Amino acid sequence: MAPRHWLIKSEPRVYSFDDLLNAPSRTTPWDGVRNYQVRNLMRDEMTPGDGMLFYHSSTHKPSVVGVAVVASAAYPDPTQFDPASPSFDLKASQDTPRWFAVDVRAVRRLDRPVTLEAMRGEPLLSGMALLRRGNRLSVMPVTPVEFETVLALAGEA
DNA sequence: GCCAACGTTGGC
């Protein structure tokens, strides 16, 4: 199957694209996801090599700031089993994990971040899941055209 | 800090 594309949101005060660039092997587990739609996307649809747009939310100028890649298949999110983690889930067990994570690796920072405002102004992105009213998913699918259009808005060929 | 939108929970 052709590689798919995704957009992942993160609050930069919590975990920024720079944090990912500075992580060992520029890779981190994308764990702590506690939304079933997102869980299903990660578990059932993500494939290593899928391209990702890294989006900073809840900040002055919400923007896509970097490109990343899915770096592992989905695996049970260890934080669900850790009573010390804020993402601990009493109802999850090793036999029947509820939550999944994938590893995410930074590819490159965008020369020019692509702001939410800029994306709203681009007709090719009019159907983008991120721009739909009321959408709050932290991971969502992006079409190949949308992916390339965002890169074009960032000044990349 | 406000508030709209939406997911989850739990009583019935």
Add this chain to the structure above:
DNA sequence: GCCAACGTTGGC
């Protein structure tokens, strides 16, 4: 299975 209450997200 309904739905009100509550919590969270995230742009503004």
